Amino acid sequence: MRAVVMHETGGPEVLVLTDIPKPEPGPGQVLVRIEAIGVSVGETRMRAGAYPLQLPMVLGAEAAGVVEKLGDGVEPSLMDARVVMVTGGAGSYAEFIAVNAGNVTKVPDGLSAQDAVASAAPGALALALLHRAGLRGGETVLVEGGSGKVGGYLVRHVREFGVERIVATASRKPVEGADVVLDHGNPDWTDDLDPLDVAFDMAGGETTRRVLGKLKPGGRMLLYGALTAQPELDPVAVQGQGLQVIGCGGPLWFRQCLDVHYPEFVDLAARGRTHLQPVADVLPLDLAAEAHRRVAASAGRILLRPNLGLDS
Structure with missing residues (x-):
């Protein structure tokens, strides 16, 4: 072959x-x-x-x-x-x-091989993150990279979990469904953040530390990437504010995505209930x-x- x-x-x-x-x-x-x-x-x-x-x-x-x-x-x-x-x-x-x-x-009928491979991985990861976040009604959520593959699905579906306000970052791109869009090309974009209940962090580096500082007491941060560098964490701030930092990776996470969220996503895609990449x-x-x-x-x-x- x-x-x-x-x-x-x-x-x-x-x-x-x-x-x-x-x-x-x-x-x-x-x-x-x-x-x-x-x-x-x-x-x-x-x-x-x-x-x-x-x-x-x-x-x-x-x-x-x-x-x-x-x-x-x-x-x-x-x-x-x-x-x-x-x-x-x-x-x-x-x-x-x-x-x-x-x-x-x-892959269900109605979904091509090309659409399945283009969309299944980011879509399933987004669904896994949304379920893991323990979202509740009325919360304010930050989605980094809201115009990206995973971020786009997070913005698309997070409202279904009762979220009231969606803040997304993008680089001079519109993010359909977000209430506020911040330009993450601006190194000081985190200064414009209002207090958050939940943050989906894929940037890592100093951004992680800055976003943690914007979480309300008891807020949650889900770490699922390190685009720029390893995340910077302040354990004193995490403990003092009662924050939850949730690492989303490793074999158990991978198995959960495969067993539950891949089938969940391809079914949504085949029924036209989500967008395709x-x-x-x-x-x-x-x-x-x-x-x-x-x-x-x-x-x-x-x-x-x-x-x-x-x-x-």
């Missing part, structure tokens, strides 16, 4: 289309013929050497496709099902992948390097499709 193999870290040119053996599903796994692949900013950082990797490797954490073969012990109803999946961090820049059956979610472009596997260049340049949601140009 064809796959994009990386033998060394570096620029996009290290992503090389290669013929490698087609995998076989082991016990508890399914073999998926991939129809669409998500390309993320995190993968561009992995390729550049930001994290330790075992090389050579095939990048790719998100994909959608059709189950073609079952390993021992897998539920027979998955055979021939269209699914969206997370791989555990690698392997989806390819025509086929063998993945744990517990990491796939069936716009796809800026779909490229063939042999243009994986170009996909990385565009994602690094913030060119929107870019997907790869293994059979693009080979359908006829």
Whole structure:
């Protein structure tokens, strides 16, 4: 089969289309013929050497496709099902992948493979955050990156949990559904914050400390990213104000997202109850390097499709 193999870290040119053996599903796994692949900013950082990797490797954490073969012990109803999946961090820049059956979610009729892979991960993460926040009626909530993939879903659905006031940040972009939008390109944007009940923090660094200072006594902050740096926390302020700092990550969080919120989101999407991420472009596997260049340049949601140009 064809796959994009990386033998060394570096620029996009290290992503090389290669013929490698087609995998076989082991016990508890399914073999998926991939129809669409998500390309993320995190993968561009992995390729550049930001994290330790075992090389050579095939990048790719998100994909959608059709189950073609079952390993021992897998539920027979998955055979021939269209699914969206997370791989555990690698392997989806390819025509086929063998993945744990517990990491796939069936895609309902009415939702394409491209829409599923473009939207499922950020949508499911947003739903998981909203459920974890313990939101109550009448609260004021901050959503950082309100025009982004996860932030957009948070703003879209947080009102359903009884929130009264939504403050979002964006970089000179409108955020539909927010009551107030602050420009996070301004280094002093936190000075304009009114007291908050809940903050969804993905910026990290000094921003975390500043936003914590805007929480009301007993307020909650959900940490789900560190875009700029590791979050700065003041334990004296946290304790003195009775604040809750909730870390959203790790194996238990990941399992909850897969088991509950992926199915929840794809069902909402198939029924038209949420928005779908716009796809800026779909490229063939042999243009994986170009996909990385565009994602690094913030060119929107870019997907790869293994059979693009080979359908006829």
